[in-house]
Each structure stands twice: as C-alpha cells, then as structure tokens.
Amino acid sequence: MRCPTPSDSATSVVSTKRSKKRITFQEAxxxxxxxxxxxxxxxxLEKEDMEDRKMQAQRQEEREGVRDARLEQEELxxxxxxxxxxxxxxxxGAQKAAGNKSLIRIEEVGKRTSVSEDTKEFWPLHK
Structure with missing residues (x-):
C-alpha cells in the first residue's frame, strides 16, 4: 500500500453514468x-406557498363566515x-271584528295583541 500524497488528497473521483471525472475538493x-x-x-418557495395557501384558506373561511352571517341575516x-x-x-282581523270602526288602536303587550275602542276592549287574538 502506498501512502497518500498531497496531490491525491486534493482531488476526488466523481462517478457519473458515462465516466469517472476527477475534480478538486474546492470544486466539489x-x-x-x-x-x-x-x-x-x-x-x-415551498414555505411561501404554504403561507399563501394558509392565507387563502383563512380568506375562504372568512368568506364562508360572512356568507353564513349573511344567510342568517336574510333568514332573520x-x-x-x-x-x-x-x-x-x-x-x-281585529278591525273587522270590532265592526270596522275607524277609531281602533292596536297595542302589542308581550305576546298578546289588544284592540281598544274607547272603553271597549277586545282580547281574543294571541294568548
């Protein structure tokens, strides 16, 4: 066995499919x-893509949240x-029941609706 020389330590063998090529360590x-x-x-780039996807997902969730809120508002x-x-x-109906008089006042009290005509009261509506 021979001892390595300085020229041997300064080069390396790189295998390729076609041939072996000697390059220096600095080139390697x-x-x-x-x-x-x-x-x-x-x-x-992959991190930026992931951040972009996260932002798009957040925007999509916000849009869906806005859409859900809008649907709830429309339902209300x-x-x-x-x-x-x-x-x-x-x-x-109360006006008709009171005889179509012109002085009928409707007041909403809780869940009941009262119809008053001067001193006469009518309570058959919602109980």
Missing part, C-alpha cells in the same frame, strides 16, 4: 454549496317580514 465544495443554495431556495329578515304580515293580518 462549490457544487455542494450550489446544491445547498438551490435546496434552500426551494424550501423558501324573512322571519321579521312574516311576523309583520301576521301582525297586519291580526290588525285587519
């Missing part, structure tokens, strides 16, 4: 550094319109 270090830099760039408005129509129907 430069190649590895380039590969490391490329990997670091890829990792940074629909219920209010129905209640207003029912109240109007009750008022018209």
């Amino acid at each position: 270090i430069a190649q590895l550094t380039d590969q490391r830099d490329l990997l670091a760039q890829q990792i940074a 408005e629909k219920k209010e319109r129905i209640a207003a129509r029912e109240h109007e129907d009750v008022r018209l």
Whole structure:
C-alpha cells in the first residue's frame, strides 16, 4: 500500500453514468454549496406557498363566515317580514271584528295583541 500524497488528497473521483471525472475538493465544495443554495431556495418557495395557501384558506373561511352571517341575516329578515304580515293580518282581523270602526288602536303587550275602542276592549287574538 502506498501512502497518500498531497496531490491525491486534493482531488476526488466523481462517478457519473458515462465516466469517472476527477475534480478538486474546492470544486466539489462549490457544487455542494450550489446544491445547498438551490435546496434552500426551494424550501423558501415551498414555505411561501404554504403561507399563501394558509392565507387563502383563512380568506375562504372568512368568506364562508360572512356568507353564513349573511344567510342568517336574510333568514332573520324573512322571519321579521312574516311576523309583520301576521301582525297586519291580526290588525285587519281585529278591525273587522270590532265592526270596522275607524277609531281602533292596536297595542302589542308581550305576546298578546289588544284592540281598544274607547272603553271597549277586545282580547281574543294571541294568548
């Protein structure tokens, strides 16, 4: 066995599919550094992509939350319109029951609706 010489330690054998090529350690270090830099760039891009996806997911959740809130608001408005129509129907029914007099006042007391005409009161509506 022979002892390694300084020229042997300064070069390295790199195998490729076609042939073996001798490069210096500095070239090997430069190649590895380039590969490391490329990997670091890829990792940074992947992190940015993940952050972008997270932000998009948050925006989507916010949009869905807004959409849910809007649907709830529309449902509430629909219920209010129905209640207003029912109240109007009750008022018209009370007016008709009181003999279509012009001085009918409707007061809402809790869940009951009272119809008063001067001193006469009418309570058959909601109990």
